[in-house]
Amino acid sequence: MDCESFGKYLDNYESLTEQEKSDMEKHAAECEECRAELDFFMSMISTAKSLPKIEPPADFMDKLNTRLDAEDKRVVSASKIKGHLRRYGIQYAAAAACLALVAVITANRSLLTDRMDTVPDGIISEETTVSDGSARDGAQDNMPAPSTATAAPTVSESNVQSSDASKAVPAEGDTEPTENAPVTVARQRTGIPRTSTPSVPAAPRQTSNTANEPAPAFDNVSIPAVTETHVSEPSPAEVSIPTAEQPDEANGAEAAPISSTPNENDAPVMTRSVPDDYTAEKPDDDEDGYRIALASVVNGDDAPETYDLRAEEVSESLKAAEIQANYSLAGTDNNDIARGKYSKLNKDGIPIADATAIGSIKFSYDDEERAMAVINSYTVDKEDDIYVTDSVNLNLILSKLRSEGIPYTDYTIAGSGEVKFQIKFK
Amino acid sequence: MTENDLIRKCKKGNREAFNALFSRYQSQVINIAYGMLSDREDACDAAQEVFVKVYKSISSFNEKSSFSTWLYRITANTCSDFLRKRQRGGNVISINAAADDGREFDIEDENSSVDEKMELSERQAAVRAAISELKEEHRIIITLCDIEGLGYDEIASILKIPSGTVKSRINRARSALKKILMKNRELFL
Numbered sequence: 001m002d003c004e005s006f007g008k009y010l011d012n013y014e015s016l017t018e019q020e021k022s023d024m025e026k027h028a029a030e031c032e033e034c035r036a037e038l039d040f041f042m043s044m045i046s047t048a049k050s051l052p053k054i055e056p057p058a059d060f061m062d063k064l065n066t067r068l069d070a071e072d073k074r075v076v077s078a079s080k081i082k083g084h085l086r087r088y089g090i091q092y093a094a095a096a097a098c099l100a101l102v103a104v105i106t107a108n109r110s111l112l113t114d115r116m117d118t119v120p121d122g123i124i125s126e127e128t129t130v131s132d133g134s135a136r137d138g139a140q141d142n143m144p145a146p147s148t149a150t151a152a153p154t155v156s157e158s159n160v161q162s163s164d165a166s167k168a169v170p171a172e173g174d175t176e177p178t179e180n181a182p183v184t185v186a187r188q189r190t191g192i193p194r195t196s197t198p199s200v201p202a203a204p205r206q207t208s209n210t211a212n213e214p215a216p217a218f219d220n221v222s223i224p225a226v227t228e229t230h231v232s233e234p235s236p237a238e239v240s241i242p243t244a245e246q247p248d249e250a251n252g253a254e255a256a257p258i259s260s261t262p263n264e265n266d267a268p269v270m271t272r273s274v275p276d277d278y279t280a281e282k283p284d285d286d287e288d289g290y291r292i293a294l295a296s297v298v299n300g301d302d303a304p305e306t307y308d309l310r311a312e313e314v315s316e317s318l319k320a321a322e323i324q325a326n327y328s329l330a331g332t333d334n335n336d337i338a339r340g341k342y343s344k345l346n347k348d349g350i351p352i353a354d355a356t357a358i359g360s361i362k363f364s365y366d367d368e369e370r371a372m373a374v375i376n377s378y379t380v381d382k383e384d385d386i387y388v389t390d391s392v393n394l395n396l397i398l399s400k401l402r403s404e405g406i407p408y409t410d411y412t413i414a415g416s417g418e419v420k421f422q423i424k425f426k
Numbered sequence: 427m428t429e430n431d432l433i434r435k436c437k438k439g440n441r442e443a444f445n446a447l448f449s450r451y452q453s454q455v456i457n458i459a460y461g462m463l464s465d466r467e468d469a470c471d472a473a474q475e476v477f478v479k480v481y482k483s484i485s486s487f488n489e490k491s492s493f494s495t496w497l498y499r500i501t502a503n504t505c506s507d508f509l510r511k512r513q514r515g516g517n518v519i520s521i522n523a524a525a526d527d528g529r530e531f532d533i534e535d536e537n538s539s540v541d542e543k544m545e546l547s548e549r550q551a552a553v554r555a556a557i558s559e560l561k562e563e564h565r566i567i568i569t570l571c572d573i574e575g576l577g578y579d580e581i582a583s584i585l586k587i588p589s590g591t592v593k594s595r596i597n598r599a600r601s602a603l604k605k606i607l608m609k610n611r612e613l614f615l
Contacts, residue, residue, distance in 0.1 A: 012594075054466055068441070
């Protein structure tokens with residue numbers, strides 16, 4: 001045995017046969033350097049084996065029983081709540097709906113009263129664009145002229161809660177509403193057609209004969225979702241109404257009849273409470289921010305397994321619902337599972353799908369035993385069905401396979417350092 | 427009462443049976459957690475967490491494997507959670523292994539001289555600190571194999587990996603440990 005082989009044997013000490021260990025001893029007896037290596041190694045292992053045990057604290061069981069008592073109470077109260085909800089769920093839902101309606105009316109109260117104050121005849125008929133509590137300003141100059149203007153007095157709507165002026169200026173030529181356009185609130189209190197500056201998205205569709213049809217108030221008001229729902233930022237094209245800073249200009253705009261019926265192509269309406277785009281909730285470049293749930297999941301009759309979950313798109317709520325329905329959560333303080341698409345992370349916190357590409361080494365079924373014997377004789381870790389080693393080791397494995405006459409196909413080592421591979425038989 | 431009797435009673439929700447079962451295993455669970463977490467307080471917290479999980483999910487234990495295997499798997503998973511949280515929180519645990527281990531070194535070998543005991547204590551502290559620098563899968567394998575002295579088959583069942591992989595992982599973990607301990611090499615010669 002030479003020093004190089006000795007080093008390799010030392011790295012694989014646990015896998016060595018008694019004969020191989022004896023060979024090492026013989027070499028160590030003749031080589032001082034290798035002797036020192038072996039002594040260091042053996043001393044390290046014996047020290048690890050000698051590490052003293054710690055005793056449980058005297059109050060360990062008392063503390064544990066306190067926690068178990070709390071656990072019992074939690075389970076009882078949870079089942080009580082479930083029973084209560086089963087019995088009174090409909091009443092709660094009705095109450096919630098009423099509250100939501102009150103909230104919408106309250107939120108729009110100032111809008112309503114302002115109009116009452118500014119319109120001499122008490123007539124209000126205009127469109128206001130509301131998007132998740134913040135309407136967007138619009139530049140009146142960029143608005144297309146309505147095609148069927150009437151001679152009614154113009155009332156300009158300038159009640160805007162808040163806006164980002166930089167986002168508010170519509171791009172010229174952008175007139176089509178997008179799916180994420182702000183919600184349109186159409187109101188009309190009289191049958192008299194009147195004019196105002198129309199919203200840009202709605203204008204092309206609001207030139208028809210609907211002006212005289214009274215529409216029920218709030219008939220297409222989008223209620224902001226109670227849970228984590230956001231309407232995404234509207235594009236400039238969606239911005240429609242004049243800003244508070246531009247009321248006079250708006251007043252001078254050419255009039256258009258009011259649309260009083262919702263158009264199916266218009267902005268989102270009540271039925272849409274979960275927008276497709278949830279980017280507003282994603283923190284920028286903060287991976288920890290994505291990792292919103294860490295739960296130990298009790299899976300069937302197996303031990304609790306840990307799933308480190310990462311929300312990628314919060315709009316996909318199904319997966320979380322699935323997890324909550326099918327598993328009981330037993331995590332500690334990070335149990336909250338939010339809506340989202342979850343991917344299992346590897347030990348470094350990287351989604352497994354994003355990890356380095358994994359190649360496959362294919363063997364014939366006839367060679368299964370011999371191939372596995374060769375592979376297992378080297379230092380190879382296995383994570384599920386993926387083998388992990390380094391490129392040097394894998395080269396050794398491949399050359400050993402070749403020298404043993406075990407054919408394999410379709411595999412080339414890509415790069416150096418840690419490599420992962422699967423083994424397949426055909 | 428046999429372990430199986432206790433488990434049967436636990437499945438019926440008998441708290442006394444739980445207490446009896448947990449008392450049997452508290453030391454092992456705390457020490458596996460200590461091996462993984464290198465911190466006495468965290469180890470006790472993790473052990474509490476383990477037993478709460480067992481309490482909540484004992485009905486799902488179908489006795490295909492031994493109770494200890496199931497329990498140690500939960501322990502390993504729980505400690506992994508602790509490590510990940512610690513990593514995420516950026517917490518650095520100061521290893522005071524010498525203080526922890528030193529209290530008990532004289533129980534081990536009454537015939538050793540004071541110097542020898544001191545040297546052993548230093549080596550133990552160095553090894554404990556080095557283990558805390560290992561990556562998670564290496565910590566658990568060193569803890570189960572070298573510190574707790576479990577067999578390959580039991581380790582394979584706990585970690586759900588083939589026995590052959592247990593050996594190769596031990597080899598890799600020891601190589602990594604050796605690398606870390608190179609700076610304290612003189613303690614081991």
